[in-house]
Amino acid sequence: MDKQTFRDFAAASRGGARLVGVDLGTKTIGLALSDLGRQIATPLETIRRVKFTPDAQRLKAICEQHRVGGLVIGLPLNMDGSEGPRVQSTRAFARNLAPILPLPVLYFDERLSTAVVTRALIEADASRQRRGELVDKLAAAYILQGCLDAMRNVADGDFAGDED
Incomplete structure (x- = not known):
C-alpha cells in the first residue's frame, strides 16, 4: 500500500469522523471503531451473517449511529501476497455495499490478523467459547489499528515506502 492511497482515503473520509474496521468472514463480520482522533481502534461487535441485505443494513445502522466517515476492510491476501477467491469475495461485498x-473504503492487508488475535487469547487463557465470541471483533480492531498507525506514519512523513 503506498502513501498516496492513505492520503487519498484520509482526504475522502470525513475528517474528525470515526472509521470502522471490518473483518469480513464467511459466517461473521467483525467490527471495530476508531476514536474521533483516529488514534485508537476499539473492538465493537460481531455480526452473525445471514444474507447480504440484512448484513449490509446492520453495518449501515452501526455506521450511522457512530457517524462513521470511512471503512477499513481487511483484505485476506494469500501469504505470498497474491489475491485468491476470498479477496474477490471481499471486493464484491464492498462493491455491493457501496450503493447502500x-x-x-480502504482495503488493508489482514494477513495473520486472526492468528495473532487467537494466539493472544490463548495466552490470556480464554476458553474456546470466549475466543469464538471475541476473535472477529478483535481481528477487526487489529486491522483498523494497523491502518490507523500507517496513516499516522504517512502524515508524520515516516512511511516505510518513502525513499527520502
Missing part, C-alpha cells in the same frame, strides 16, 4: 453505504 456510500462511504470511502
Whole structure:
C-alpha cells in the first residue's frame, strides 16, 4: 500500500469522523471503531451473517449511529501476497455495499490478523467459547489499528515506502 492511497482515503473520509474496521468472514463480520482522533481502534461487535441485505443494513445502522466517515476492510491476501477467491469475495461485498453505504473504503492487508488475535487469547487463557465470541471483533480492531498507525506514519512523513 503506498502513501498516496492513505492520503487519498484520509482526504475522502470525513475528517474528525470515526472509521470502522471490518473483518469480513464467511459466517461473521467483525467490527471495530476508531476514536474521533483516529488514534485508537476499539473492538465493537460481531455480526452473525445471514444474507447480504440484512448484513449490509446492520453495518449501515452501526455506521450511522457512530457517524462513521470511512471503512477499513481487511483484505485476506494469500501469504505470498497474491489475491485468491476470498479477496474477490471481499471486493464484491464492498462493491455491493457501496450503493447502500456510500462511504470511502480502504482495503488493508489482514494477513495473520486472526492468528495473532487467537494466539493472544490463548495466552490470556480464554476458553474456546470466549475466543469464538471475541476473535472477529478483535481481528477487526487489529486491522483498523494497523491502518490507523500507517496513516499516522504517512502524515508524520515516516512511511516505510518513502525513499527520502
